[in-house]
Amino acid sequence: MNPLTTLVEARFDPHCHNKYATLMATGNGALGVRATHEEPYTTQTRGMFLAGLYHGAGEGETNELVNLPDLVGMDIELNGDIFSLLSGEILAYRRELHFESGALTREVLWRSPQGQRFAINSARFVSAARLGFLGLRLAITPLDGTATIRVATGIDATQTNSGRQHLAERELRVFENSYLQGRYRTLDNVSDVILGCACRVSPQAQVSFSAKNRRLLQHTQQTVGKGEPFTLEKCAWVCASLDGPDDNAVAPALTALRACVSAGFDALLAESLQARRNWWLHARVEVQGTCSQDQQALDFALYHLHAMTPRHDERSSIAAKGLTGEGYKGHVFWDTEVFLLPFQLHTAPQIARQLLRYRWLNLAGAKRKAARGGWQGALFPWESARSGDEETPAFAAINIRTGERQKVASAEAEHHLVADIAWAVAAYGQATGDEVFMAREGRALLEETARFWLSRAQAVNGRLELLNVIGPDEYTEHINNNAYTSYLAHDNVRLACELRRHLCVPDDDFTAQCEDFLARLYLPAPRADGVIPQDDTFFSKPDIDLTRYREHAGNQSVLLDYSRAEVNDMQILKQADVVMLLYMLPWRFDTGTLAANLDYYEPRTIHDSSLSKAIHGIVAARCGRCDDAYRFWRAGCEIDLGNAPHSSDDGIHAAATGAIWLGAVQGFAGISVKQGLLCVTPSLPPHWQRLAFPFCWQGSTLRFVITQDTVTVVCDRPVTLLINDVVVVAKGETAFVLSDPAVRKEAQ
């Protein structure tokens, strides 16, 4: 394996505080910590989140991922000067997130306002081996003479979600002159959180403790000589009881912290590194090419895919911003099943299973939501948290000019999510052959989602139609027969029937209804030119020149010039819709259709959603447009890694990181599944010499190594594949030469 890359922040820039606080966030799927600096800045938003810990801050407030009391902050005084990189002079600065170890390091050389130089280095990691552990190390060396160093740090519960407080302080303790512990309870009395920490200081210093105004702090003061390092290692332990307060959790939390403190920062870092190395072995996508940013983007994406996924808890799923920020209130969208689950499915299928069980466990809420709408089966919430109930606020934020509140349409009509979940269930069944899951959770999910569509469809002139829906393109609301939704719904019902047949479930009324649905559901057919109508009226709407909006993709700048209603009445797409459909059901459409729809829709798409460009890239790759594919893929990588200083302030674009993997594996490696067979149709960017990655498939872990000329498959048992549409069997390590007529790609 090539060495893992890193992400470097080479310059201290307050404009980018929150961008890097997001990009360099550390986490392990249970606990996420924003990469804010130890010393405070008004321009940075601190954040620490536990997967699954949601709370609504009061009447009318949405449940949101609770921003926990802060453990990272340190008030540092050097010879009486408050340490801040805004003051004094920065002589050297480098922050680096090490994707391999998950450690975030900062090295600073600072001249204080009084003129003394200090080397101030820090390191931080969230353990991949012990899910509640956060370790921080601060080392300060005075370079010009003796210095008195003061550090105050502990547990700061003044932290809020932008002013919304979720936690009541229940108990603050200092045990054995070392261990700080704060116990907090959500204001609804449902969840407890316990935070503990202890600081080891060298050389040994006098310490005192204070508890005031929701801050429990250890105050450390020490005088050290020139060149003598002062170090402070802070071990912290965070845990929660999410389903009811637990007054007995205090002692075990202290025991866990004590164990960490005895192990020590270095040993815990080594333990965590080992766990992460094992993880990378089974996940990493390696690329060799002339652009080093490509490997970095893949490492970045996978690093965050690891950090955001709650593999420890099937009652939690992946939030739209992972555990890196307050954006989207930590809610779970279709992003999880469509953009994030495939990576898990093909690197750690048990996690994909768990993410689907999250939906299965929440079937009751989905049935309630369907029933409220007058439908049957399961209508999953557009946004969900822990309970599985709809978390989308009924009304959008008030229009500050008119005072009106618009109903949020997505929760009302963006129903394709139901079929997306079914799609993911079927993909899971196909990729794993997990009969046990499919017989219980899979069947329930496929049947209940199918049942929803049966009831959702309306008979219109002898055919069934899906009226008043919203497809992925949210600039076109409340339309009839949205192609994406209809095709996916059709597939959903088909998959349910197939599974029932596979499970030998006897035919019944449901079967008959499904067959009727499959026969009569109206699926918008391609026009003569191959273009599929996005919905019944789309083609009848006027076009406008979108150039300036496309130049500022992601900013929704079109809404500054036009109202939502006006945008709705033009051929303007926020994001891929028909193109998304082509991506989702590759077996259904030939490359001609792909090309025709790309050509028609892409110029009409602003890409204001971060979900858009990457999907275009994959579809472009599938029709052999390598340059386009790469351009789109890079644009997808830039969503977080690009230069825009504020685009990631609220958290990582989780789906976009998933799409970086999708683009490499499904786009450039060209992996897809057709008729149950794994297909490989590579389309490497010209400057990529080699693309290698592990891939779990039906109980085996394959390894693909793809070059411009060859596809090498390593497997522990024979696997039948389609390479460039030719059936081959791989055994052990098999290299297929693409120029070999046996696997030559047919001319498009």
Place this chain on the structure above:
Amino acid sequence: MNPLTTLVEARFDPHCHNKYATLMATGNGALGVRATHEEPYTTQTRGMFLAGLYHGAGEGETNELVNLPDLVGMDIELNGDIFSLLSGEILAYRRELHFESGALTREVLWRSPQGQRFAINSARFVSAARLGFLGLRLAITPLDGTATIRVATGIDATQTNSGRQHLAERELRVFENSYLQGRYRTLDNVSDVILGCACRVSPQAQVSFSAKNRRLLQHTQQTVGKGEPFTLEKCAWVCASLDGPDDNAVAPALTALRACVSAGFDALLAESLQARRNWWLHARVEVQGTCSQDQQALDFALYHLHAMTPRHDERSSIAAKGLTGEGYKGHVFWDTEVFLLPFQLHTAPQIARQLLRYRWLNLAGAKRKAARGGWQGALFPWESARSGDEETPAFAAINIRTGERQKVASAEAEHHLVADIAWAVAAYGQATGDEVFMAREGRALLEETARFWLSRAQAVNGRLELLNVIGPDEYTEHINNNAYTSYLAHDNVRLACELRRHLCVPDDDFTAQCEDFLARLYLPAPRADGVIPQDDTFFSKPDIDLTRYREHAGNQSVLLDYSRAEVNDMQILKQADVVMLLYMLPWRFDTGTLAANLDYYEPRTIHDSSLSKAIHGIVAARCGRCDDAYRFWRAGCEIDLGNAPHSSDDGIHAAATGAIWLGAVQGFAGISVKQGLLCVTPSLPPHWQRLAFPFCWQGSTLRFVITQDTVTVVCDRPVTLLINDVVVVAKGETAFVLSDPAVRKEAQ
């Protein structure tokens, strides 16, 4: 009148952010705004408070004065550099609070990190004429070339009380592209707060608005040439419905704001200045002497006495920190009646009346509290807010080392407050002759407080004793027959009887009980040496050397070496107790007794309370110890104005500002009341040439001008006085020469 002084902050020092944010706070008794800088700093605590707006942030949380959404903050960018005085270079800096106008100004010359110089000046005031108005002006002039200036400001509801959020955001609006309005409701649905603001920008600029994460902001951007000033005037209006939500308050709030905006910043400042000038005319204490800090301390004190007193609302009283900080949660203590009410009584008696009506309106709560303790009459809460119920938390903050919570003793046993209120009622009656008030509110207050003492006293060996009380000295808890409490209780009952006789209330059981109480209550008598025992056991306790604790008075450092129980068992006073008694009832004790008790108790007093030194000063003045008196008075002035960087972080020491006035008027001018007569026994510090002040007395406004040799009294009708214990009558303007045998002070 000599020109009013100012308070200057000559240097930008982050260590002192909160000290000056308190000292330079602006307010009008209804609205108080901490003097935080426009640009944000992590080291400053913003604060804006409305008198009477209390709320408890959740189960187990105390009601506290709500820290409102912020109006002061401005994010300023100059050519892309975020403006912060921590970065770049400060070429000039001066902040000044103008006591006369109540305006706070700041003048800064700043070199940005990019090297461009800017003059950045701002001004701010809370109107003394329109109680909801806060005006801010920012002027930025680029000195080295064209500059693009961005300012974002509005209403920032991320503000909390140290992390506790009280307000739900109900509605955010922008009217007519100018007026921002936020409507907030306390989480208990009891109170509404409406904040509005509008910014006038010159030269006219493009503006936009945003509402996100509880921040409603106007974003202004303008490019101005070298030497061309950019100004932004922000008019803000704050109002509340404190006794129930009011959905109809939005329109009137907007109308009020609109009126302010049409009047404009300058006109409103002039209007407010006029109102303040009128106020100073009837309140100012002028001193001529060689130490200019003395006049400044008096101006400072009176400025804050004005800013803290809710003269608009008899349902509110004065918080221990006024409206300048979150300290003591904005609660009302005995400080109000004993330390703050005398100033009002003798400069604006109608306000003293109102402060007493606050207690009268809250009699029901006081009766409930007495009944809960098994007593009769009124036991006023040790800490009160708006409801009049006890707001002292039942338990103190948890002991972070033991996990134990101690009961808060003050609310249980510090009952002298009852008699303090009665003392203030009687003083009011005496000073104003307000028969109407005394017949209703006065009688009710004196009778119900007396009734409490009747039931509180216990017969012990034939006499009545007050057992298990806490006097003002809180280092000696749960003692029997505390001299302060017993003498004051005795006086309380006496005053009730006197008033009833005055009002010709027929004698009844109550009268008989009072007479019995007055006859049988044990009042600790002075020993042979004149020293009054603080309580039954005080003299039996050991002494220790208090030198080091007295050197750090105010820090409670003795509690670092001894437990509370240990302190309780030694002759250690936190604050004046017997000395306080001598101060309260001057007619009861001769100067010999004063001297003996000062000499005994003062060395045993650490002065850890801000209420202590000033009272010692007055008692010292009364026994002719001019130097001691001045030393104590200056120490009282230093409580807020001294150099300690953090002693005022949580807010002004309201009682200490009252004591600055008390020291001048009751100490140095030697004004007291004995047998209903106004006494003047001056004892000016040697370096004071002249002390002049207005003084309301029985419907007249007298004016005293006191020099080392003379007392001049100006009055609009004849007033009988005791000058140096000699009865005189003043008419028009009368100068009494102190060397004249008719008014010569007797030798002590």
